[in-house]
Amino acid sequence: MENQYNYYNPDDNQFQNNYSQGEPNHQKNPKKITKVIAVIGLAIIFGIVSSGVFLSTSYIGTNILGLNKNSNSDVKATTTAVTKSSSVVTSDVSSIVNDVMPSVVAITNMSVQEVQNFWGQTSQYQSESCGTGIIIAKTDNELLMVTNNHVIADNESLTVTFDDDTSVDADVKGTDSEHDLAVIAVPLDQISSKTMEKIAVATLGDSTALQVGEPAIAIGNAMGYGQSVTTGVISAVNRESTTTDEQTGETEETGVKLIQTDAAINPGNSGGPLVNANGEVIGINSSKLASTTVEGMGYAIPISDVSDIIDNLMNQETKHKVSEEKKGYLGVKGYDVTEESAEKYNMPTGVYVAEIVKGGGAEEAGITKGNVITALNGTTVNSMEELEKELGYYESGKTVSVTIQVPENNGEWTEKTVDVKLGKSSK
The missing domain is CATH 2.40.10.10 (Trypsin-like serine proteases)
Structure with a gap:
């Protein structure tokens, strides 16, 4: 069978027919091959030139004009910010x-x-x-x-x-x-x-500058197991609170505004420091102020609010307990003036003098029935029990200063301090 094939003749710039018997004609045209090679060569040259231009442009833009540096810096800054944020959440307080x-x-x-x-x-x-x-x-x-x-x-x-x-x-x-x-x-x-060589004096901070939400660290002998650490934040400041007597169940005002924190404060933590991120003592923890009905509410006494009281206590004479037979006596009989009684009868809290012992030191110092004893040698006493315990540090014959409140005709009270020479027990 006779087959017909069309081919392109570059010399005439037109298609022509080629008739042959059997298989098509595969004879190559030299001009056609030359032109194909030329086109391929031009393509290769174009690719090389384009690559060179791209690389040159990239180098100039990056290293000379600095076009891509801002983009890289942003990535690093973001990474740093994330790392910093993570470190705050999982902050390490061991150095503090x-x-x-x-x-x-x-x-x-x-x-x-x-x-x-x-x-x-x-x-x-x-x-x-x-x-x-x-x-x-x-x-x-x-x-x-x-x-x-x-x-x-x-x-x-x-x-x-x-x-x-x-x-x-x-x-x-x-x-x-x-x-x-x-x-x-x-x-x-x-x-x-x-x-x-291994102990140090604590650095006291300014509790009046506290901000709600700032870090707080509580340190103390929790449960008597040895020193331990809990962390949290300052939850509130200037909190009013009451204390509960564990034996009587009676509650009373603490007499000072308090710091509230969610750092755990347990029995044994009492008296320990609440410190800020600078390691400064900003409060004195008290588990006595904690409630068993709620969680995450611990309290501390603001250090700045009681600095004058602490100074006064530091300047007192160190006390040593004396034996019962050597213990000194004021020569008074009295009863407690509680917060409730003080408010009801317009009286100061302390020890109401109900009777004066004849010939005793109190009588000689001018203390009379109706006076209220509020302190002994600068130490506050709110009950007869506290007065007796405080007297346990002084021998008979010792002179102590007694702070009393004297009632006036207008219902007011005048504070006086008298020196009393302690006598021996009449028992």
């Missing part, structure tokens, strides 16, 4: 704690408690409680620590344990039950030189 911990001590209070049985008989047993203290000063012969008054109340003996786990006995310097504050002291000659 390491700086503060040498100024924190654990306090052990050994006291004697009386228990009444079913038949009305009483028996005594020794009780141990724990708390925390903050080293706030070093004098020529003493190391002074501030804590909560309820931490050291009713003590027969006090022991403080430093950051290096060494322990020494401590004495009471001064107390203020109204603000739940106390200062205790340890003689320097009782502390080894090795321990002295």
